Amino acid sequence: MRPLKLDEAIYLYYILSPYLPDMDYNNSDIDLVDFTKLIIENIIESGNHKDYLLILELISQQSQEDLKLLEGYETLNILMEGFLLNNIFDLITFCEFIHGSTKQRI
Amino acid sequence: MRQLYDLTRRCSKIEISLGQSIYQVDCPRLKKYLFLVETLSEISEAGIAKDHRKLASYIIDYIAIAIEEDINDDMPWYEYAGAYLSLLTLCNLDIKLPMLLYRQDENSDEAWDYTGRVWYFWAHSLASRYGWTLEYVANLTPEDAIALMQEILVEDQFSKEWEWNLSDIAYSSDKHGHITHKELPRPVWMTVKPKHLEIKKIKIKRDFLPVGKVVRWNEAA
Numbered sequence: 001m002r003p004l005k006l007d008e009a010i011y012l013y014y015i016l017s018p019y020l021p022d023m024d025y026n027n028s029d030i031d032l033v034d035f036t037k038l039i040i041e042n043i044i045e046s047g048n049h050k051d052y053l054l055i056l057e058l059i060s061q062q063s064q065e066d067l068k069l070l071e072g073y074e075t076l077n078i079l080m081e082g083f084l085l086n087n088i089f090d091l092i093t094f095c096e097f098i099h100g101s102t103k104q105r106i
Numbered sequence: 107m108r109q110l111y112d113l114t115r116r117c118s119k120i121e122i123s124l125g126q127s128i129y130q131v132d133c134p135r136l137k138k139y140l141f142l143v144e145t146l147s148e149i150s151e152a153g154i155a156k157d158h159r160k161l162a163s164y165i166i167d168y169i170a171i172a173i174e175e176d177i178n179d180d181m182p183w184y185e186y187a188g189a190y191l192s193l194l195t196l197c198n199l200d201i202k203l204p205m206l207l208y209r210q211d212e213n214s215d216e217a218w219d220y221t222g223r224v225w226y227f228w229a230h231s232l233a234s235r236y237g238w239t240l241e242y243v244a245n246l247t248p249e250d251a252i253a254l255m256q257e258i259l260v261e262d263q264f265s266k267e268w269e270w271n272l273s274d275i276a277y278s279s280d281k282h283g284h285i286t287h288k289e290l291p292r293p294v295w296m297t298v299k300p301k302h303l304e305i306k307k308i309k310i311k312r313d314f315l316p317v318g319k320v321v322r323w324n325e326a327a
Binding site: 002003004005007008010086087090091094097098 | 150166183184186
């Protein structure tokens with residue numbers, strides 16, 4: 001696993017954005033586990049399971065076929081490791097700023 | 107004594123790191139400033155279109171223009187993000203003109219429009235008016251160039267108004283033969299007073315008004 005390039009990172013934000021919990025991403029106290037849990041819950045609730053695979057594919061650079069062979073806890077590990085490696089909260093803050101979101105925090 | 111406009115006060119040298127390299131970036135002169143602003147507009151359009159490839163490419167372009175060096179796109183995203191956010195201040199201007207405050211949405215769909223035209227438009231306008239070389243125009247500070255551009259546009263507008271008033275089109279008559287004069291419309295920024303000079307009228311409840319004789323500021327003297 002490697003940190004994402006800029007276009008990949010922005011693409012990750014686009015896929016994640018419908019599932020982002022309403023949080024203050026500038027707050028260093030956000031718990032990555034809670035965040036990941038909420039993202040997964042939101043994806044399950046939406047029924048767009050394809051997006052979960054897309055996120056994993058993007059983060060891990062593995063094919064969706066390979067990812068489907070993994071156990072649930074393994075994909076969860078990939079997801080959390082990817083979020084950590086890519087400073088996911090900074091990425092969200094940056095992309096929100098770029099998109100002139102009302103939640104500009106930078 | 108009134109302080110003269112200080113050309114160096116807009117931004118100081120910015121130091122950014124990108125990967126293993128450190129760059130010192132000076133305040134941009136006009137040509138570079140216009141390319142940066144044009145790229146910012148492309149970033150904004152790509153953001154609205156949610157085109158991640160174009161968005162990333164324009165952000166990298168912005169950094170490359172600012173540091174005046176070609177850069178690869180294979181570094182981690184946060185390298186570019188940090189550099190981009192630091193370099194955004196390069197487009198801040200230390201001047202507030204009506205022309206900038208009350209801009210109308212410009213239609214950029216003309217057939218003769220192309221990427222990079224902004225610079226040539228400014229270069230043409232300033233060089234043709236003042237007889238300066240392209241190099242001289244490129245090295246103007248953005249503040250000077252924008253203030254001069256506003257003067258050019260004001261002068262052009264007055265010249266158009268003069269011609270308009272001399273033509274038949276400026277006058278119309280009704281069925282009784284009364285002649286009325288139609289003024290040539292001015293751009294919004296020439297008709298709106300700068301906000302900081304305007305004193306807003308606010309309604310205040312009678313209960314909150316002062317009791318006794320009120321001396322207004324303009325009557326006090």
